[in-house]
Amino acid sequence: MGFKNYAELSLSKKMAESPQQVISFLRELAVKSRPQAEKEYEQLNQFARETGLKDDIQAYDFAYYAEKLKKQQFNVNDEDYKPYFEKNSVIKGLFRFLKKLFKLDFEEVKVPVWHPTVSVFHLYRKGNLIGRLYLDLEARKGKRDGAWMDEWVRLSPQYGRKNSSPCSFCVANFPLPHRIDLPPQTIRCETLFHEMGHALHHLLSRVEEPFVSRISGVEWDAVEVSLPVFRSLRHEPSVLKEFAYHYKTGKNFQHQKEMKLKS
Ligand SMILES: [Zn+2]
Structure with a gap:
């Protein structure tokens, strides 16, 4: 096919050129991030030794000691925040936020699902049905x-299909x-916002x-590009006010945080 190797073939449809x-990008990234990684490793290792670990810290200890260090340095404990991220309240808040941002209305619908915990929503804009979303x-x-998003139905009215709303x-x-x-179920907002x-x-x-619309309309190494922007919105105080309520x-989480900072 005229390509020297598989990498060239794969990149022929992507944003990266060669x-x-x-x-080079990966090597540069490694060079730039290594000093910071080493610094953080040293800090965590020292903390772990001071708090009772006999040998040097291992990869499987990282999460445990990082959580302990976070608690000591910032008085932050992930468990304390979970009651603010109960599933239904986060989903409702996310929909309120999307109404403001994209003028979308979500309506829960009862349709056949593959598991009782799956919920289904219709999306409307100005009263017109524009699609269906399943959350599992x-x-x-x-x-x-893991976590992922995928599609079943694409917008394709040109093929004369009666029900052409995407799903x-x-x-x-x-x-x-x-x-x-x-609460019965909490959510990692980062993951939910991303998907x-x-x-x-x-x-x-x-x-x-269909072949150039939606996620097929961008190169595969660019499909994630806009996501960090959308995902980072979850930290915005005005967005947190929409969904982070103690169950x-x-x-509101934001209010509690402000009170904590003041005290
Ligand atoms: Zn993604």
């Missing part, structure tokens, strides 16, 4: 690991709580030619 460019967010036995699904594996005082970004890319495309007290 295998050399990709390798709970971890369960036998389910594939997409977001899947994640948020675990059930391990403590009785936590929802992909789903919206699919659902909101108005391009009618029992109804207090």
